[in-house]
Amino acid sequence: MFAKNFSSLKSSITSFDLKFTSLFNQRQVDKLQKCHEQSCCNFSLSQRHLQTSEELIMEEYGEPQLVVKKRSVELPSLKPGEILVRVLASPINPSDINTIQGMYAVKPDLPCILGNEAVAEVIQVESPSGSLEVGNWVIPSYNAWGTWRSHAIAESSDFIKLPSGMDRAAAATLAVNPTTAYRMLRDFVDLKPGDTIIQNAANSAVGRNVIQLCSHYGYKSINVVRDRPTIAELKKELTDLGADVVVTERELRTDRKIRQMDKPALALNCVSGKSATELLRHVQDGGVLVTYGGMARQPVTVPVGSLIFNDVRLRGYWQTRWNLNPDNQSARQEMLNDLCELFKxxxxxxxxxxFVHFSDYQTALKDAMPAEGQVGAKQILVFD
Amino acid sequence: MFAKNFSSLKSSITSFDLKFTSLFNQRQVDKLQKCHEQSCCNFSLSQRHLQTSEELIMEEYGEPQLVVKKRSVELPSLKPGEILVRVLASPINPSDINTIQGMYAVKPDLPCILGNEAVAEVIQVESPSGSLEVGNWVIPSYNAWGTWRSHAIAESSDFIKLPSGMDRAAAATLAVNPTTAYRMLRDFVDLKPGDTIIQNAANSAVGRNVIQLCSHYGYKSINVVRDRPTIAELKKELTDLGADVVVTERELRTDRKIRQMDKPALALNCVSGKSATELLRHVQDGGVLVTYGGMARQPVTVPVGSLIFNDVRLRGYWQTRWNLNPDNQSARQEMLNDLCELFKxxxxxxxxxxFVHFSDYQTALKDAMPAEGQVGAKQILVFD
Incomplete structure (x- = not known):
């Protein structure tokens, strides 16, 4: 199933005019194929079943509460070189919801096990053992692994080992949001302590990581959020995280403190539509707007004068693409080490x-869906 | 007047959120100030008048045919180190029309002499002579020099010398359009022979230069033009210049030859609005859309997925900004030498x-204005 999902991921990406072939290296393809053959569905009944895996799957695209199903699968005994992991926690991210709805760039072949992010614990290792040992905490090394399940059999190299001593929620939510914040602050503009960045959706998971990383690196952050009845509370919450300025979209135009600050060289856009255009008004000449989301479901609209006369630059960021680039693998390990250290x-x-027990997945899915454009607490599935 | 215009240019640019201070170096400011004091308006009546300059000026912003006026000015005798030039030819560019209408990023103080581009001949040199000699053809070294006049007194360093043997129309139209085409093909994507670019407004002056430069460098060009009754004629004309494909906006989506070509790494956008979004659909992953015009008077609208999943990058290009950067001055001379050689x-x-005699400037201005969104032949003012 993985290999099938994977080829579909590639073909759906191609249908989005993406050429990923060079990014997906053959080693990964082979590994996925093997993983599929060994550990997923159609194993022989004569094999000894050591472990039942509870899995959340979908057989058709649609609204999450309608199409996500639960199933139990008996896992076979380990073959040489394999490991058995139990998933400790796996979040429901916005991209998971969009994937289920069939509205994401990655469209897995169906049926498939859902979920892209998780922290798991190695509970059994079959020699010859790889680099992992029983007790290690690991995260999947590639996207679309299918993390909403209690157990899985795989190879060591399908995982990245985390340092010990991590908080479970931090580890479960490490691979998507903090990494996106980390790379966007590093890879587009050469920021120095004292420099300013601006972002919208500042109270999102990525937005909060951006605030904290800016505070750590000594960058000033201007943080735009939507107005709401509890705005004072939210402003305090983000300021406590290290935000220099928190403003509503309306306040952004008139805030006196912002006018006295240097113009940001970097703008991070998760909303698009009018909100992105508003960020562009604040970016300094030659500055970069990086788009990583489209919560407003509107395109990014750029005044011609901003491009020609102000020399603003527009880029996009997608963690999945970055992860898939073989050239980035050592930087990836370094990034994960850095982030784990900062969490610790x-x-x-x-x-x-x-934390929601996976048997309550219907409630978790409901609570992970945006209500009036706003998402509440991140729903993290747990399996014990 | 120059210095006044110049400071206004700076302040108007600042009001457009541009920070040009670092680009306008003090040497240029000082020179403009000196030039103003010596050669423009308020010279002493006791000075000997060697030459009358006929000038096209504006005293207020508005529609070109209403606000452009002609005046005669007696020039004083040369002071040590100065030169006298006669303008051979000076085009009316779209940016000149927009400047007069008050719709351009550069808003000179009024009254001012109009025009940004020209070729002039040095007709008198006062020792100590600089690098220029009588008979040299020169172009202004900075924007907003006021080129719509028959004669001027200035310093050698206010001009860049052209190689001898240039065609007058080519020399007069060298500094804005061919340079824009040249830089856009060089500075954004590392193109190699056989690579493909795509552009709209392919029949514009810049567009024609792009076609010819691509043909010279061995790049394939996909050229988009608006449909018109004379489309067959235009297609032949651009193909004869070296275009690989010429299509109307409608044909762009379905053209079979384009589908068989590699996707372009570079798109050049002079139109914006829907036309820019259409170019983006064709750009390869990681490709760059460079915007240098907004003929459609619409912003550039970018689908969020193009940024995130296709990693397209958006940039702007403005020749004036590039020229003003002190770091670019040797590259500028090299570029002008290259371009002159290609013209020769x-x-x-x-x-x-x-060519239109400056006394017919009303007709020239009328013919330089877009009719139904299309500009005809470039109007070039001549003064002899």
Whole structure:
């Protein structure tokens, strides 16, 4: 199933005019194929079943509460070189919801096990053992692994080992949001302590990581959020995380403190539509707007004068693409080490979250859907 | 007047959120100030008048045919180190029309002498002579020099010398359009022979230069033009210049030849609005859309997925900004030498143009205005 999902991922990406072939290296393809043959569905009944895996799957695209189903699968005994992991926690991210709805760039072949992000614990290792040992905490090394399940059999190299001593929620939500914040602050503009960045959706999981990383690196952050009845509370919450300025979209145009600050060289856009255009008004000449989301379901609209006369630059960021590039693998390990260290030091904290037992997945899916354009606490599935 | 115009240019640019201070170096400011004091308006009546300059000026912003006026000014005798030039030809560019209408990023103080581009001949040199000699052809070294006049007194360093043997129309239209085409093909994507670019407004002056330069460098060009009754004629004309494919906006989506070509890494956008979005659909992953015009008077609208999943990048280009950067001055001389050589070899040709005596400036202005969104032959003012 993985290999099938994977080829579909590639073909759906191609249908989005993406050429990923060079990014998906053959080693990964082979590994996925093997993983599929060994550990997923059609194993022989004569094999000894050591472990039942509870899985959340979909057989058709549609609204999450209608199409996500639960199933139990008996896992076979380990073959040489394999490991058995139990999933400790796996979040429901916006991209998971969009994937289920069939509205994401990645469209897995169906049926498939859902979920892209998780932290798992190695509970059994079959020699010859790889680099992993029983007790290690790991995260999947590639996207679309199918993390909403209690157990899985795989190879060591399908996982990246985390340092010990991590908080479970932090580890479960490490691979998508903090990494996106980290790379966007590093890879587009050469920021120095004292420099300013601006972002919208500042209270999102990525937005909160951006605030905390800016505070750690000594960058000033201007944080735009939507107005709401509890705005004072939210402003305090983000300021406590390290935000220099928190403003509503309306306040952004008139805030006196912002006018006295240097114009940002970097703008991070998760909303698009009018909100992105508003960010562009604040970016300094030659500055970069990086788009990583389209919450407003509107395109990014750029005044011609901003491009020609102000020399603003527009880029996009997608963690999945970055992860798939073989050239980035050592930087990836370094990034994960850095981020884990910051979590352990308390300089990064997970976003507001709620652990939900996977048997309550219907409630978790409902609570993970945006209500009036706003998402509440991150729903994290747990399996024990 | 120059210094006044110049400071206004700076302040108007600042009001457009541009920070040009670092680009306008003090040497240029000082020179403009000196030039103003010596050669423009308020010289002493006791000075000997050697030359009358006929000038096209504006005293207020508005529609070109209403606000452009002609005046005669007696020039004083040369002071040590100065030169006297006679303007051979000076085009009316779209940016000149927009400047007069008050719709351009550069808003000179009024009254001012109009025009940004020209070729002039040095007709008198006062020792100590600089690098220029009588008979040299020169172009202004900075924007907003006021080129719509028959004569001027200035310093050698206010001009860049052209190689001898240039065609007058080619020299007069060298500094804005061919340079824009040249830089856009060089500075954004590392193109190699066989690579493909795509552009709209392919029949514009810049567009024709792009076609010819691509043909010279061995790049394939996909050229988009608006449909018109004379489309067959235009297609032949651009193909004869070296275009690989010429299509109307409608044909762009379905053209079979384009589907068989590699996707372009570079798109050049002079139109914006829907036309830019259409170009983006064709750009390869990681490709760059460079915007240098907004003929459709619409912003550039970018689908969020193009940014995130296709990693398209958006940039702007403005020749004036590039020229003002002190770091670019040796590259500028090299570029002008390259372009002059290509013109002399016939690999570049001027766009369709018409010489118009400056006394007929009203007709020239009328014919330089877009009719139904299309501009005809480039109007080039001559003064002899």
């Amino acid at each position: 030091q308390g300089k990064l904290t997970p976003p507001p979250y709620k | 070899q016939g690999k570049l040709t001027p766009p369709p143009y018409k």
